Amino acid sequence: MRKFDTKVQHLKYKVLREVARQAWKDTLLDNLLDIPKTIVPGNTPTMRCCVYKERAILSERVKLAMGGDPENPNVIEVIEIACDECPMGGYEVTNSCRGCLAHRCEDVCKRDAITFDNNHVAHIDKSKCVDCGACAKVCPFTAIINRKRPCQNACKVKAISMNENKAAKIDNDKCIACGACVYQCPFGAIMDKSYILDAIDIIKKSNKNEKFKVYALVAPSISSQFTYAKLGQVISGLKELGFYTVIEAALGADMVAYAESTELAEKGFLTSSCCPAFVDYVHKNFLDLAEHVSHNLSPMATIAKYIKETDKDSKIIFIGPCTAKKAEIQKENVRPYVDVVLTFEELQALFDSKDVDITTLPEDVLDNASYFGRIFARSGGLSDAVAQGLKEHGIEDFELKAVPCDGIEECKIALLKKRKGVLDGNFIEGMACIGGCIGGAGCLTHGEKSKSEVDKYGMEAYEKTISNAISMLK
Amino acid sequence: MKITVCIGSSCHIKGSRQVVEQLQYLIRENGLNDKVELGGTFCMGKCQQGVCVTVDDKFFSVSPESVDEFFNVNVLEKA
Numbered sequence: 001m002r003k004f005d006t007k008v009q010h011l012k013y014k015v016l017r018e019v020a021r022q023a024w025k026d027t028l029l030d031n032l033l034d035i036p037k038t039i040v041p042g043n044t045p046t047m048r049c050c051v052y053k054e055r056a057i058l059s060e061r062v063k064l065a066m067g068g069d070p071e072n073p074n075v076i077e078v079i080e081i082a083c084d085e086c087p088m089g090g091y092e093v094t095n096s097c098r099g100c101l102a103h104r105c106e107d108v109c110k111r112d113a114i115t116f117d118n119n120h121v122a123h124i125d126k127s128k129c130v131d132c133g134a135c136a137k138v139c140p141f142t143a144i145i146n147r148k149r150p151c152q153n154a155c156k157v158k159a160i161s162m163n164e165n166k167a168a169k170i171d172n173d174k175c176i177a178c179g180a181c182v183y184q185c186p187f188g189a190i191m192d193k194s195y196i197l198d199a200i201d202i203i204k205k206s207n208k209n210e211k212f213k214v215y216a217l218v219a220p221s222i223s224s225q226f227t228y229a230k231l232g233q234v235i236s237g238l239k240e241l242g243f244y245t246v247i248e249a250a251l252g253a254d255m256v257a258y259a260e261s262t263e264l265a266e267k268g269f270l271t272s273s274c275c276p277a278f279v280d281y282v283h284k285n286f287l288d289l290a291e292h293v294s295h296n297l298s299p300m301a302t303i304a305k306y307i308k309e310t311d312k313d314s315k316i317i318f319i320g321p322c323t324a325k326k327a328e329i330q331k332e333n334v335r336p337y338v339d340v341v342l343t344f345e346e347l348q349a350l351f352d353s354k355d356v357d358i359t360t361l362p363e364d365v366l367d368n369a370s371y372f373g374r375i376f377a378r379s380g381g382l383s384d385a386v387a388q389g390l391k392e393h394g395i396e397d398f399e400l401k402a403v404p405c406d407g408i409e410e411c412k413i414a415l416l417k418k419r420k421g422v423l424d425g426n427f428i429e430g431m432a433c434i435g436g437c438i439g440g441a442g443c444l445t446h447g448e449k450s451k452s453e454v455d456k457y458g459m460e461a462y463e464k465t466i467s468n469a470i471s472m473l474k
Numbered sequence: 475m476k477i478t479v480c481i482g483s484s485c486h487i488k489g490s491r492q493v494v495e496q497l498q499y500l501i502r503e504n505g506l507n508d509k510v511e512l513g514g515t516f517c518m519g520k521c522q523q524g525v526c527v528t529v530d531d532k533f534f535s536v537s538p539e540s541v542d543e544f545f546n547v548n549v550l551e552k553a
Contacts, residue, residue, distance in 0.1 A: 215516065235483075245482055245517035310515050367483045462487055472481045472494040472514050 003089065003228065003348060005445050008188035008316045011047075013349050015058060016196055020353035023200045028066075053174050057082045061191065064096060070195035074172045075193045076182060082169040082189035088130035089147045093122045096143035107414040115324025150259060154184035154409045157281060174284060176433040178408065179275040179323030179441025185356040192323040192343070193440065195433045196350065197354045203242040204323045212313040213244040217304060217338070219320030220369070221377040221437040223457030225344045226452035231457070232363025238319075238347075239364065249318065250369030252303030253376040253385065254365040254469040256296050261389030263294055264427055269418075271428040272382055273439075274298050276328035278411055278430030284315040286415045297334065300325060302329075304337035315339045319347050324432065343442025367462045370469035374458040378451045379406040379436035382429045385428050385466065392467045408433040428472040475512045475553055477552045478528045479536075482517035485524035492538035493525050507551045 018035050022028035028470040036058035037109075040051055048054045060079040063069075068077050075338045089247050099120030106114040106122070113128035114135060122144075124135070151168050154159045159174035160181060168181075168189060181190045206214045216238045226234045235246050256274065264270045273279055273294040282290050297305065304316045317340045318325060325341045328334055342350070351358060373379030383402035390400055403425035405411040411430045417423035433439035438450040463469040477497065481490050494514065501510050518526040525537040529548055536544045 040488060244519075247482070247516050310513065365483045365487055367486050368481070402541070468491060472479070473493050 003145045003283045003444055004345075007015050008186065009444070011039075011188060011346060012061065012191065012463040013239065013352075015061040016194060016346055017353045019062060019194075020196055020200060020350055021307055023067035024204075024353060025364070028324045032062065033059075033348050035059075053081070061188075063427050064191045065194045068191075070113050070174075073179050073330075074170060074175055075323060075330075076170060076175060076179065077191060078168050078170060078369075079189050079191060079195060080163075080167045082187055084187045085166040086149045087147045087151065088162065090126070090146055091124055091129060091133060091146050091440050093124060093144050094188045096141050097139075098141055098143070100140070102140070104138040104140070105434055108134045108138050108289060110134070115462050126241075133205055135377075145282060150184045150186055150429050150470035151181040151190060154180040155430055156180070157285075159195075165412060176277040176280040176408070177324040177327040178430060180433070182323060183441040183446075191351060192326060194342075194346055195326065196342065196346050199342055199346075199350070202317065202339060205243075206242070206315065208242065209244040209280050213316055214315045214317065215310060217249050217252075217300060217307075217309055217316055217318045218247045218366070219300070219318070219322070219448070220374045220457065221247065221375065221440065222319070222344065222437050222442065223320045223374070223377070224453040225321070225444050226348075226358065227445065227447075227453070230363050232365060233301055233358040233361045235364035235366045235440065236357050236361040236381060237351055237358035240361065241350055241354060242246045246364075246366055246370040247303065247307065247321065248366060248373070249300050250373035250376060251473075252299035252306075252373075252470060253382075254466045255302045255306070255473065256299050256425065257372055257376075257382070257389040258326065258392070258466050258470055259386035259389075260294050261386045261395065262281070262393055264386060264400070265390065265393075265395045267292075268284065269426045270294050271415075274376065274382060275324070275433075276322070276429050277324035277408070277432035279328070280409060280413065280430065281411060282322065282430070285412075286419065289418060292418075297337075298328065299354070299373070301334045301337050317342060319344065321433075321437050321443040323441045343440075344444050345442055349442055368469070369457040369461060370463040370466050371461045373469060374461055375454060377454045379430070379431050380404040381435075381436065381454070382431075383427065386427060386429075388466055400427060402429055404429040404431075406431060406436070407439075408432045409473070436444065443452070475549065476530055477510060477512050477549065478515050478522060479512070479516050480516070481514040482519035482521070484528055489538040490525045491549045493536055493541050494529065496511045496538065497545065500542070500549075504553075506549070506551060506553050510549065520548075525540035 036055035040054045045051050111128045114123045159171045163169040197373045203237045372385035384403045403414050405414050414428050481538045525536050527534045
């Protein structure tokens, strides 16, 4: 079974695996410069113009695997030489235009940007075109295409532009580190920084969990990942890597849902605070609404705080689908609780760097959270959990009207409506990724079955209510 | 006196919630709230023997069925 959606992910994984393999053996610094040649041996290029360019780009990927540019505060970085400088002319008429009579394109264009030459072939006047795309939709020959860079298309917060060398450039003041561009760039020219070396360092220094314990905190979307093995085998694999134990971040989600439902009833209106990219988006674009963001820490930080309180010397490594979580742990109020954030991609690289074949391992157990904590991983789950929280608190005089926003564009619409006072709802569930966390950039696979996998995993929870899941934490 | 109950996955499935809830009840019923501190922890490394419980660092294997007896012998008599 395929482990990754794309070959770009696979390439990134090979670099991470190689860097990790050397790091476990303490030979990284000796062999650093040889890694590109290990991955691209021989003289026949398979990806770029020549093997030398391939290796030059791989060297950049090695740097990112080792934490990237320390001068750049953003956890998402462009590898300039890997950027293919895709055309970005916007809507263009291709030679599929047959010069028809109907001229639907002309009729639908509100800006009068379409003209015709002597052969009746359509042309777009770029000084008038606003890239609405209406002409492309109506052309019966699909002769009009959108030449927009995949990265710019992916970036719904418009943080990507072109620098003087025509390479992609990220505006850190706009970027919310959601990682959409990382997943969408077909050349793998944008990557999230990896802290895989920090994780290895912690595991090694723990001296087999004798000096301190290393906890793996896994996001509930893990249920839609590693589909080539059983979830219980993934848990065994984590322990094989050297983690002391594995805890569900979903238990933190239960704690959040329980607290957030009372906060909501008290304040009357709230947005969620679970998705760090959404929270960042509110702060960067809707500062006037920032006071409405729930004051609860994210599920990751909430449960990590609890663990650190019970075991103060512990180290906590969060493993999830999210690149924005890497930015979240740099925040003052989260930094004390979570030591490292890894993605599922990076976990796969860690397994293979130690030749841990999880399919051969026995199944361990993972069961801390309730159904409701677990379904946080998909769009709509958080709203369901808050509704359940209100019910379990016995709050009956508050009627929840949740607005689950699937992806940052829907978040933007809901926030704009709230600003104008026309939002039909009192709770915005903000998820930056389409589908929720299961659509995260750090996922190995983004399949249609992901949502049903999460729901199934939710149903399998030993605890059926939020109160039962968190009763022992008090 | 400090009682710590493991609330890790393995012990959870074996009924650590029931053990915690029963202990909370017994501590309250016997008026020991001032003397006994009840807390949780994730994994004591003895998953086979769960539900794992420690009383001032002394280890016990408890189940939802044996929690009353455990409480009487190891908590009530010594508190």
